[in-house]
Amino acid sequence: MTRKNVLYAQSGGVTPVINATACGVIETARAHRDAIGKVYAGKDGIIGVLREELIDTGKERKADIAALRHTPGGAFGSCRYKLKGIEDNLREYERLIEVFKAHDIGVFLYNGGGDSSDTAYKVSQIGKKLGFPVQCLGVPKTIDNDLPITDCSPGFGSVAKYVAVSIMEASLDVESMASSSTKVFILEVMGRHAGWIAAAGGLAQREAGDPPHVILFPEVTFDEKAFLAKVDKAVKTHGYCSIVVSEGVKGPDGKFLSDAGVRDAFGHAQLGGVAPVIAGLVKDRLGYKYHWAVSDYLQRSARHVASKTDVDQAYAMGKAAIELALAGKSGVMPVIERLSDKPYRWKAGEAPLSRMANREKKMPKKFITKDGMGITAAARTYLGPLIRGEDYPPYDREGLPKYVRLKRVLAGKKLPDFEV
Amino acid sequence: MTRKNVLYAQSGGVTPVINATACGVIETARAHRDAIGKVYAGKDGIIGVLREELIDTGKERKADIAALRHTPGGAFGSCRYKLKGIEDNLREYERLIEVFKAHDIGVFLYNGGGDSSDTAYKVSQIGKKLGFPVQCLGVPKTIDNDLPITDCSPGFGSVAKYVAVSIMEASLDVESMASSSTKVFILEVMGRHAGWIAAAGGLAQREAGDPPHVILFPEVTFDEKAFLAKVDKAVKTHGYCSIVVSEGVKGPDGKFLSDAGVRDAFGHAQLGGVAPVIAGLVKDRLGYKYHWAVSDYLQRSARHVASKTDVDQAYAMGKAAIELALAGKSGVMPVIERLSDKPYRWKAGEAPLSRMANREKKMPKKFITKDGMGITAAARTYLGPLIRGEDYPPYDREGLPKYVRLKRVLAGKKLPDFEV
Numbered sequence: 001m002t003r004k005n006v007l008y009a010q011s012g013g014v015t016p017v018i019n020a021t022a023c024g025v026i027e028t029a030r031a032h033r034d035a036i037g038k039v040y041a042g043k044d045g046i047i048g049v050l051r052e053e054l055i056d057t058g059k060e061r062k063a064d065i066a067a068l069r070h071t072p073g074g075a076f077g078s079c080r081y082k083l084k085g086i087e088d089n090l091r092e093y094e095r096l097i098e099v100f101k102a103h104d105i106g107v108f109l110y111n112g113g114g115d116s117s118d119t120a121y122k123v124s125q126i127g128k129k130l131g132f133p134v135q136c137l138g139v140p141k142t143i144d145n146d147l148p149i150t151d152c153s154p155g156f157g158s159v160a161k162y163v164a165v166s167i168m169e170a171s172l173d174v175e176s177m178a179s180s181s182t183k184v185f186i187l188e189v190m191g192r193h194a195g196w197i198a199a200a201g202g203l204a205q206r207e208a209g210d211p212p213h214v215i216l217f218p219e220v221t222f223d224e225k226a227f228l229a230k231v232d233k234a235v236k237t238h239g240y241c242s243i244v245v246s247e248g249v250k251g252p253d254g255k256f257l258s259d260a261g262v263r264d265a266f267g268h269a270q271l272g273g274v275a276p277v278i279a280g281l282v283k284d285r286l287g288y289k290y291h292w293a294v295s296d297y298l299q300r301s302a303r304h305v306a307s308k309t310d311v312d313q314a315y316a317m318g319k320a321a322i323e324l325a326l327a328g329k330s331g332v333m334p335v336i337e338r339l340s341d342k343p344y345r346w347k348a349g350e351a352p353l354s355r356m357a358n359r360e361k362k363m364p365k366k367f368i369t370k371d372g373m374g375i376t377a378a379a380r381t382y383l384g385p386l387i388r389g390e391d392y393p394p395y396d397r398e399g400l401p402k403y404v405r406l407k408r409v410l411a412g413k414k415l416p417d418f419e420v
Numbered sequence: 421m422t423r424k425n426v427l428y429a430q431s432g433g434v435t436p437v438i439n440a441t442a443c444g445v446i447e448t449a450r451a452h453r454d455a456i457g458k459v460y461a462g463k464d465g466i467i468g469v470l471r472e473e474l475i476d477t478g479k480e481r482k483a484d485i486a487a488l489r490h491t492p493g494g495a496f497g498s499c500r501y502k503l504k505g506i507e508d509n510l511r512e513y514e515r516l517i518e519v520f521k522a523h524d525i526g527v528f529l530y531n532g533g534g535d536s537s538d539t540a541y542k543v544s545q546i547g548k549k550l551g552f553p554v555q556c557l558g559v560p561k562t563i564d565n566d567l568p569i570t571d572c573s574p575g576f577g578s579v580a581k582y583v584a585v586s587i588m589e590a591s592l593d594v595e596s597m598a599s600s601s602t603k604v605f606i607l608e609v610m611g612r613h614a615g616w617i618a619a620a621g622g623l624a625q626r627e628a629g630d631p632p633h634v635i636l637f638p639e640v641t642f643d644e645k646a647f648l649a650k651v652d653k654a655v656k657t658h659g660y661c662s663i664v665v666s667e668g669v670k671g672p673d674g675k676f677l678s679d680a681g682v683r684d685a686f687g688h689a690q691l692g693g694v695a696p697v698i699a700g701l702v703k704d705r706l707g708y709k710y711h712w713a714v715s716d717y718l719q720r721s722a723r724h725v726a727s728k729t730d731v732d733q734a735y736a737m738g739k740a741a742i743e744l745a746l747a748g749k750s751g752v753m754p755v756i757e758r759l760s761d762k763p764y765r766w767k768a769g770e771a772p773l774s775r776m777a778n779r780e781k782k783m784p785k786k787f788i789t790k791d792g793m794g795i796t797a798a799a800r801t802y803l804g805p806l807i808r809g810e811d812y813p814p815y816d817r818e819g820l821p822k823y824v825r826l827k828r829v830l831a832g833k834k835l836p837d838f839e840v
Contacts, residue, residue: 014596016589044599073592079600161819169436169721172493172823176434179464180499185717204820275714276693294695296713297605301589304725307819388819392812399581399727399808400624403592 003035004106004135006325008057009042009049011112011119014074015143015155016162016303017314021111022075023068024318025139026057030065035326040103040411044077046110046119050092050420052099052413059409067404069315070393072303075406081420083119086126093126095418100127100134102414107135107325111318113142113153117333118357124331138333138353139321141314143300145196148359149351150335154317157310157386160200162302163189163244164387166295168204171211171242174291178240184231184282185242186292187212188275189299192248195219195363197299201244202375203383211242216278218248219363220372222257228285230373235288245274304401308389313346320348344385423455424526424555426745428477429462429469431532431539434494435563435575436582436723437734441531442495443488444738445559446477450485455746460523460831464497466530466539470512470840472519472833479829487824489735490813492723495826501840503539506546513546515838520547520554522834527555527745531738533562533573537753538777544751558753558773559741561734563720565616568779569771570755574737577730577806580620582722583609583664584807586715588624591631591662594711598660604651604702605662606712607632608695609719612668615639615783617719620803621664622795631662636698638668639783640792642677648705650793655708667694724821728809733766740768764805 008025010018022041029036041055042048048055055076057065068075086093100108110120117138124136140147145156167187174185191197195217202215213234216222234241249257258274275292282290313336320334333356337349367379375383393401428445430438442461449456463473475496477485488495506513520528530540537558544556560567565576587607594605611617615637622635633654636642654661669677678694695712702710733756740754753776757769787799795803813821 010596014593047599071592072589074596077599078596080597081600164819165724165821166718166722168820168823169492169723170717172491173434173717173721176430176494176498177500179467179497180501182717187718203818206818206820273693273696276696291716292714293716293718294712294714295718296711297590297593297602298586298607298713298715298718301593302586303589304585309819384818388817390812390815390819392810395810397808398623398626398804399729399810400584400588400626403588 003037005038005040005104006036006107006109007040007042007049007054007100007105008109009045009111010074010076010078011045011110011116012078012080013143013300014078015141016072016158016301016306017155017311018111018141019068019071019073019075020311020314021139021141021154021318023065024315025109025322026065028319028322032322032326041076043408043410045079045081046083047079047081047420048077049099050095050418052415052418054103054411055408056411060406064404064406067402069311070303071403072301076408082115083122086122093123094130096123097127097130097132098415101132103411105134107137109137109139109321111139111141113147114356114358114360117353121331121353121357135325135330137321137324137330138356139317140333140335143197144191144194146194146360146362148356148361151338151346152336152386154310154314156196157307157313158302159197159299160203160383161307161387162299162305163197163200164203165305167201167212167242167244170293171204174240174242181289182291183235183240183288184290186275186278186290187244188247188273188292188294189244191218191246193218193360195246198244198246199363199367199375199379200383200387202379203387209238212244213238213241214243214373215375216243216245216249216373217363217368218246218250220368222249222251223372224281226371227373230371231282232286243278245278247274249274303393306391307387308391309386311391316348324350341381423457425458425460425524426456426527426529427460427462427469427474427520427525428529429465429531430494430496430498431465431530431536432498432500433563433720434498435561436492436578436721436726437575437731438531438561439488439491439493439495440731440734441559441561441574441738443485444735445529445742446485448739448742452742452746461496463828463830465499465501466503467499467501467840468497469519470515470838472835472838474523474831475828476831480826484824484826487822489731490723491823492721496828502535503542506542513543514550516543517547517550517552518835521552523831525554527557529557529559529741531559531561533567534776534778534780537773541751541773541777555745555750557741557744557750558776559737560753560755563617564611564614566614566780566782567776568781569775571758571766572756572806574730574734576616577727577733578722579617579719580623580803581727581807582719582725583617583620584623585725587621587632587662587664590713591624594660594662601709602711603655603660603708604710606695606698606710607664608667608693608712608714609664611638611666613638613780615666618664618666619783619787619795619799620807622799623803623807629658632664633658633661634663634793635795636665636669636793637783637788638666638670640788642669642671643792644701646791647793650791651702652706663698665694665698669694723813726811727807728811729806731811736768744770761801764808
């Protein structure tokens with residue numbers, strides 16, 4: 001077996017644990033020096049690969065690579081850059097192969113979601129066609145948990161834990177104050193097209209009547225009347241109402257509620273924030289005092305409250321990707337296979353990239369209660385294990401997490417510049 | 421010494437550690453059964469005292485009282501209810517004394533901020549006047565850190581840690597994506613009149629150039645031109661810009677920026693959120709892609725990432741309040757005295773309530789950089805120790821914090837009803 005160089009790239013929105021996957025890739029590759037030569041990482045993802053900006057991970061200290069396991073963000077940089085179809089965009093695909101050739105890349109690992117699976121699949125095809133076959137593998141990642149086949153997506157479990165812990169804590173706060181102050185609290189979470197993250201808020205409920213009392217999903221058309229009735233009932237029953245709302249909730253007109261036309265004093269459209277829209281509704285129709293929070297990137301980077309299950313799985317996917325590559329595989333992605341719910345057991349499996357690409361896994365109907373504003377026991381069985389276990393980053397003496405910043409030394413360029 | 425009953429009440433907005441103070445009060449009282457009889461807690465604060473809704477903490481299990489140390493929110497309920505001056509409102513003061521008499525209260529502990537100090541002070545005066553002298557003590561608490569005399573306020577350190585950790589994490593996320601996506605991230609934090617919480621975001625900077633690149637304080641009039649120039653420079657220098665903004669930032673007209681007249685599609689004024697206002701400005705004037713988060717109650721309840729210094733101090737203030745009461749003191753409040761910065765050392769001291777009441781401690785000018793958008797070395801020296809140390813709550817097997825919910829058994833009523 002000739003020693004292969006590996007090229008790893010992060011793609012799309014980052015997660016609290018995408019670097020744990022990078023850690024799994026690099027540490028596993030380093031453990032197989034007989035078969036694997038250098039491990040490069042694309043600077044800012046595929047854009048860096050096209051520009052021939054390849055970070056030589058061999059220049060990073062062992063301790064720093066280990067620290068990737070507990071560092072959020074994307075340590076090598078990521079990007080939102082979807083390669084078009086090969087017909088429309090042959091030049092970019094050819095460039096990728098040129099870069100692979102120039103740096104003797106035998107394995108390309110693309111760490112992303114559905115779009116990235118599609119790209120990795122196409123690259124595996126074009127390599128063969130252009131006479132430089134490269135093993136192309138996807139590595140799963142997305143906080144949205146919307147990848148098909150895999151039981152869950154690394155990144156999701158930690159965001160789910162953040163949302164469940166946060167709504168539990170904020171609800172204790174609101175409950176304390178409700179007799180004379182805020183009665184309705186609204187937490188906006190991510191999930192433009194699928195309600196997995198919002199659903200995770202429901203895990204904070206341990207007993208009937210526990211908050212959150214209302215969850216709004218993108219899968220369920222917003223029913224203003226039913227929503228207001230449920231909020232009012234919660235306030236009358238429990239003294240307060242705690243709400244988790246997905247940014248992707250749509251009204252009967254099919255438009256995002258957050259695009260409801262909020263304008264500032266100058267008449268400019270004000271972007272984003274379904275929470276203030278819901279808050280306005282509560283105030284106007286029910287007259288309750290409210291507070292709202294938009295967790296935005298905080299939820300996506302909150303490594304300080306990561307799920308151990310998620311961190312383990314993220315690492316395992318990186319490790320499995322290298323192991324699949326060593327086994328000669330291409331056009332596949334390691335996935336998480338659930339073996340049992342109780343006790344929760346899982347293992348790394350694999351799936352063909354052709355089946356992963358461009359398919360979104362929405363929440364099944366059976367996970368949403370009949371009134372469309374809560375989660376079922378089936379959802380709890382599925383979601384519960386994904387937030388289990390704590391995996392704190394180490395902290396320094398100043399009380400801050402010891403997140404690593406890599407040196408990111410670029411390998412020497414061998415090709416002419418390329419405009420991206 | 422006759423055994424005294426103690427009445428404890430939580431006041432105003434709760435904090436991640438106000439229950440740690442309650443824990444300090446109750447555990448210390450229980451350790452002095454020779455001198456202290458029952459410990460009652462007002463249900464929903466002073467409102468419950470007026471209504472004679474007194475929670476008998478003696479009915480709570482030892483383990484549950486211990487768990488208060490790691491449980492956010494206000495375990496007995498709090499309220500925003502400021503007693504008016506005695507002249508305008510003699511009836512309420514008389515009622516308090518009636519309740520004290522009926523339940524043989526010898527010590528009243530009011531756990532709050534400036535307003536509560538004022539109330540506790542007045543109650544101590546009226547008790548003497550009405551012939552039922554009660555020892556009235558304040559116990560400090562506020563996330564805003566705006567109490568005078570005490571070096572810091574319990575609650576602040578944990579919010580400060582949450583904000584520093586969160587902006588550090590979110591900035592790693594933005595930095596990863598900035599080459600092709602979001603370039604400006606804005607985190608809105610609390611602090612209507614004082615910028616202590618916003619300043620804490622600055623602790624995330626370990627080296628020059630580290631995020632957050634801009635901090636906006638209520639103490640500094642918003643200068644749009646200087647702000648935009650600084651944001652633009654950060655993006656051009658670092659590739660992205662990370663911003664912490666206090667909800668209390670005001671424009672040159674003296675109005676809150678968040679009240680800039682944002683209206684929804686129906687023309688209703690939309691309340692709150694300075695972050696979207698700043699985001700709109702960045703978009704309109706600089707054209708950068710942005711994201712914004714409003715942490716709202718999440719910051720105020722995030723016990724999962726509390727500062728150990730803060731938890732220790734919160735507990736110590738509760739303990740000190742009982743000890744001061746045992747020493748026969750009244751009209752005072754335990755405070756935190758800083759003995760040295762390096763190493764950080766502190767002890768519990770005391771201050772007269774008359775000097776605590778209705779005085780707000782703003783950020784000193786020397787804590788804010790000349791350009792008005794950052795913190796100085798002096799600020800770091802002061803703020804740094806307050807976020808040091810971790811003090812995680814225990815988690816259950818489901819991956820959620822084991823926050824306690826007390827039984828809250830009310831003592832039997834002995835008086836006629838009273839309308840609050």
